Amino acid sequence: MAEVVVSEAISGPAMDSLKAEFDVLSIPSLWQDEDALRSAMKDAKAIIVRNQTQVSAALIESSSQLQVVARAGAGLDNVDTAAASRRGVVVTYAPRENSLAVAELTMGFLLNLARDIPSAHIDTRAGNWNRTHFVGTELSGKILGLVGFGRIGQLVAKRAVAFGMSIVAYDKFLPNDVPLVDQLGVKMLEFEEVLKLSDFVSCHVPLVAETHHLFSHHQFSQMKDSACFLNTSRGEVVDERALYEALSIGGLRGAAVDVREIEPPEPGGLADLTNVIVTPHIGAFSHEAQMRVVDAVCHDVRSVLRGEQPRNPFVSK
């Protein structure tokens, strides 16, 4: 029986070193088969997951040996951290390691929405040369609304300011002393004010009970008809049906979504709208970020199994 179970696609040199030291069972599709996963967990001391394995209380309890759950990413919405803590199981994650990759994807979305690069690309590949069909807008001089001004929101803000955008932001949990707010001239406002003022609204909140469907009919109706909406956080933060309706009736100009309420989504829906850019939850997937993420979780699994302190334990507030 394996000491370490890896239930999603997680690889790299750090994983190879972990395999050299421990008995690792790594099956990228294991998260899809609950029974197989539970039986693989029987004597496991560690499990390493991304965002698709539901690390429920039942899964945690399926191994009496379990010492550590390692989440190869920042969001812990798929891990029952309370159940882990009741069992004395350490939860470790990679809270910073992929932030830059997500921020850069957000910048890519902003530029692609402003200039409608995806439509121009598809049209030109079809053999056309329709220069005047694709007159976009500039980012410079526009207002970017950031909902969530944590690590990723701040990285996006720095980059957007370099493009000449002004930033308004809403973050219920932000401490008062974040120097970047003054340095970049960010206006911290109420949620609805951010929605009303912004030309682009980008969402960077974690998925918790309070942020489920944070964006629904009412919130989209508050936004300018000319505004674009971006989501690189979690699909469930957005009522996807409400977003679809807003985009279909001209209540929003466009949207770019990397994350979906159900992943993978059913065909159709948002992906059928020509004013929407869809990608398959690739925010964290730069080579550099994945290297950092896998290094971080493998390091922490090794530390816990050796009886040492992990670098990134989750501590509930």
Ligand code: MLT
């Ligand atoms: C994260 O939470 O860090 C991202 O969604 C990446 C992932 O889940 O793989």
